[in-house]
Amino acid sequence: xxxxxxxVRLCLLAGFLWLGPPQAMAATPSxxxxxNTCAGCHGxxxxxxxxxxxxxxxxxEEYFVDVMKAYQSGDRRSTIMGRIAKGxxxxxxxxxxxxxxxxxxQPASQKADPKLAKKGAKLHDKYCEKCHADGGTSTEDDAGIxxxxxxxxxxxxxxxxxxxxxxxxxxxxxxxxxLHKKKGDAGIQALLEFYASRK
Amino acid sequence: MSDISRRxxxxxxxxxALAATTLGYSSFAIGGAKRKVVIVGxxxxxxxxxxxxxxxxxxxxxxxxxxxxxxxxxxxxxEVIGGERSIDSIRFGYDGLKKAGxxxxxxxxxxxxxxxxxxxxxxxxxxxYDRCIVSPGIDFRWETIEGYDAKVAERVxxxxxxxxxxxxxxxQLEAMRDGGTVIIAPPPNPFRCPPGPYERTSxxxxxxxxxxxxxxxxxxxxxxxxxxxxxxxxxxxxxxGYGTDNSMIEWISGSQGGRVEAFDAATMTVQADVEAFxxxxxxxxxxxxxxxxxxxxxxVNDKGWCPIDGKTFESTIHKNxxxxxxxxxASPLPKSGYAAxxxxxxxxxxxxxxLHGDPAPQPSWVNTCYSIIHPGEGIxxxxxxxxxxxxxxxxxxxxxxxPKEFDAEMRAxxxxxxxxxxxxxTKDVFG
Numbered sequence: 279x280x281x282x283x284x285x286v287r288l289c290l291l292a293g294f295l296w297l298g299p300p301q302a303m304a305a306t307p308s309x310x311x312x313x314n315t316c317a318g319c320h321g322x323x324x325x326x327x328x329x330x331x332x333x334x335x336x337x338x339e340e341y342f343v344d345v346m347k348a349y350q351s352g353d354r355r356s357t358i359m360g361r362i363a364k365g366x367x368x369x370x371x372x373x374x375x376x377x378x379x380x381x382x383x384q385p386a387s388q389k390a391d392p393k394l395a396k397k398g399a400k401l402h403d404k405y406c407e408k409c410h411a412d413g414g415t416s417t418e419d420d421a422g423i424x425x426x427x428x429x430x431x432x433x434x435x436x437x438x439x440x441x442x443x444x445x446x447x448x449x450x451x452x453x454x455x456x457l458h459k460k461k462g463d464a465g466i467q468a469l470l471e472f473y474a475s476r477k
Numbered sequence: 478m479s480d481i482s483r484r485x486x487x488x489x490x491x492x493x494a495l496a497a498t499t500l501g502y503s504s505f506a507i508g509g510a511k512r513k514v515v516i517v518g519x520x521x522x523x524x525x526x527x528x529x530x531x532x533x534x535x536x537x538x539x540x541x542x543x544x545x546x547x548x549x550x551x552x553x554x555x556e557v558i559g560g561e562r563s564i565d566s567i568r569f570g571y572d573g574l575k576k577a578g579x580x581x582x583x584x585x586x587x588x589x590x591x592x593x594x595x596x597x598x599x600x601x602x603x604x605x606y607d608r609c610i611v612s613p614g615i616d617f618r619w620e621t622i623e624g625y626d627a628k629v630a631e632r633v634x635x636x637x638x639x640x641x642x643x644x645x646x647x648x649q650l651e652a653m654r655d656g657g658t659v660i661i662a663p664p665p666n667p668f669r670c671p672p673g674p675y676e677r678t679s680x681x682x683x684x685x686x687x688x689x690x691x692x693x694x695x696x697x698x699x700x701x702x703x704x705x706x707x708x709x710x711x712x713x714x715x716x717x718g719y720g721t722d723n724s725m726i727e728w729i730s731g732s733q734g735g736r737v738e739a740f741d742a743a744t745m746t747v748q749a750d751v752e753a754f755x756x757x758x759x760x761x762x763x764x765x766x767x768x769x770x771x772x773x774x775x776x777v778n779d780k781g782w783c784p785i786d787g788k789t790f791e792s793t794i795h796k797n798x799x800x801x802x803x804x805x806x807a808s809p810l811p812k813s814g815y816a817a818x819x820x821x822x823x824x825x826x827x828x829x830x831x832l833h834g835d836p837a838p839q840p841s842w843v844n845t846c847y848s849i850i851h852p853g854e855g856i857x858x859x860x861x862x863x864x865x866x867x868x869x870x871x872x873x874x875x876x877x878x879x880p881k882e883f884d885a886e887m888r889a890x891x892x893x894x895x896x897x898x899x900x901x902x903t904k905d906v907f908g
Contacts, residue, residue, distance in 0.1 A: 304865040307841040314529070314822040315843035315861075318815050319894070321901045330890070331897035357879070357891045358845065358859050365843075365861025365875030430893055 309377035325384045330430035336383025340420040342375035355443040385426025390475035398472025405457045425476035511538045512832045515596045515606040517586045519543025521814045522612030522802030524906045525821035527579045533829045540580040549639035552814045553899050558647050559680030573908020589774035591795035608797050608828045613768030613804040615669050621764045623739035637762045649758045656691035657757035660747050662737045663698050668765045669803045669812045671704035676848040682717050683851050696728040697749050699736040712850035767804035782806045787869040789827035789837045799824045816844045840864045847895035855891030
């Protein structure tokens, strides 16, 4: 068949492209299918049994997406999450975000020094409460959940923020640096004890 | 409605809708009769599949048949051998599965009849199924090393199925004199837990360096390279002088004559390709194949492993039987605990969908393998896998190894995450 009309040819070509072999693209797995693969490290339903991997159940959708993207780009320092985050498309990350945000956060069962925790509570109120509301339990304004999160994870994350190895929001940088300047590592330690003490 | 509360509203209602759609099926039985799934083998693959089928559809009747009352995880068993962990901490029972509604039967499966759809046990029981999931684990090719068999292995352990042999090997290391020689003989590919023999070498070396520093480890390997090669050897250089004349670890590769041909238990002599080596403690890990039930049920190919359709893990030999874990041919997924757990969930989702007359869902897998190089120092390899063009493929740009540049703080974190992984995966598997 000889096609005289270029536009017909173009349409057919476009049609061919449109119907073209879809094999290169894989279908997107369901949210639960994707999420099930996280349980090995983050616990069944995203509730971590510790002692270091964070619980991801109950975090806000936006927070989840932001953090995964920061792992992909390297803006957030990690041991292994950078390597794993790169395995997911934006659509898949959104599905995961929706899934884990629908699950309930459960505070970690870990010991904490009550005296230090009391000091930390004051520091939290002064420096952190404005964004990490309700004693660090709130996910509003897409804050990460701090209260009841596993302490080693929070410690790694905070130390990476302070060392400039992970990027943090501008407001947070100002406040965290101020806290560290005034209270030093002991202040950070007290803050961690406060979050660890929250049930 | 303020912005935040609107978002909260959407989130809450969205969550309810999500819960209804992703938690799987309602508890209405399909077409009246209760669908039956029989799971053979209560290791990582089998136990995970049982729990997840129950989570996806509580109405399905799930029976798990396992010969042993307890399971010892192979992962972290090298820490028991190195003296960093107790055997109790890697022992798990089946109460969690029972609580999840799984019927647990302790019996030995002797046959699976794919036509009658029936599993038979040594105890004389028959278990009919609509779909069967087999997680056979591994067995050994004893014929590959003359003089080494299941009986000899009771005294000279392979310790490649964790349990009593793990303890035996630990006790032998404790009893060994300072200045003794430990021989470790890793298997040829493919085998369970590719980095395992080298983690074991590392943790035995850590123990010896601290308690018996005049001792030596000789690794007799049929291969010229192994998993995480660069990371392990870098760690060995830093801790044990690897590569120098004074190295505690000597690794003899296949091309250097490392392949083991025979073993003489009376003189504790290992005959390798070129030379014979005498050991005070000998740990031979023989070549492997799928577990016995896979052979008895006719699920293996000519290489002794089980071919499957990667989307559902259904056997390509027998319909309605799915094979998961180390025994399955699921490359590029490795023969690891994490992969078995991931495969089990894919198989569980496929089985549940197929029992409902739905197509099997699009799968997704992850593997993460941690190894401890030295107490306080972990390394890892990770990968995300997808189903593309009828194949399991590695997702481009994802995964990979711990960076090779040594960073003490990050290696310490990896060890903490390795221990977290252990606690989380074992809870995910056994409840």
